[in-house]
Amino acid sequence: MTTSTSLPVAASEATRAVVHELLRRIGEGDAAGIAEMYAVRVDWKLDWPEAEHGRAATPWIRHRSTRADAAAHFRELAEHHVPEEAATAIEGIFVDGQDAVVLGEIRQTARATGRAYRARFALHLTVEDGLITRHHVYEDSLAVAQAFAVED
Template sequence: MSEQNTRDVVEELLRRMAEGDHERVAALFAEPVDWRLDWPDEGHPAVPWIRPRSTRADVADHFRTLEAHHVPELNGTSVAQILVDGADAVVFGDIVQTVRGDGGVAYTSPFALRLTVEGGFITRYHIYEDSLTVARALSLQG
């Protein structure tokens, strides 16, 4: 796969994520997918979307659950840079979210998203973020 094909899939993923179309996001993923979030294996009780994933249905559920706990209209997540090397890509940016609920706790976290694209599908999705900031924001909302 060419670097341009990898970049095209990554950019399409980011578009679909921004649109909030969880089924279309999931359609970009291979089954199984190598899925990892920068959290301990046991996750955190305040952050229910953090759990092992391997199927397209799991991917769609991840993004639905994430959205259910945040105010989509206040999402200010941005991408600063996309680096591509063959089938691999890394996306750098900042997550800017507001937790649903009366308190409306907002948080910002830098992130790095490591992706691998093979045969037109995402086979690896590893995201690294400031998980302590995310957990604190969700815990404060509770």
């Protein structure tokens, strides 16, 4: 017998599995493997001032719309940071049906300036048919901008 609550529970379990796999792949740093987790079309937004999107020092910071864009994001992110000095602390993963929110803090070092930074974040994901269709990031953009700022 199926109850009316089994579908949301099943969706939540499927979403949680996709989120855990995404985080594992991000930890490994394989941009192509990460991109496979995304739908062909994805709603990808970053909570940054529009004027700051796609600047030369932070080209990965811009809205995206495709699986190929997702791969480019993770390649650009890796190119502009020192990989040996990167870490992410996940503080919580909250799942409700197809939606998940990941809370945590990233620790990175800007390759161009050598400045280390920490930035708290919230990542809102939506999973449909086993693929991520929404990727909205809310992070401490000031910490990132300061780490990449070129001193005059």
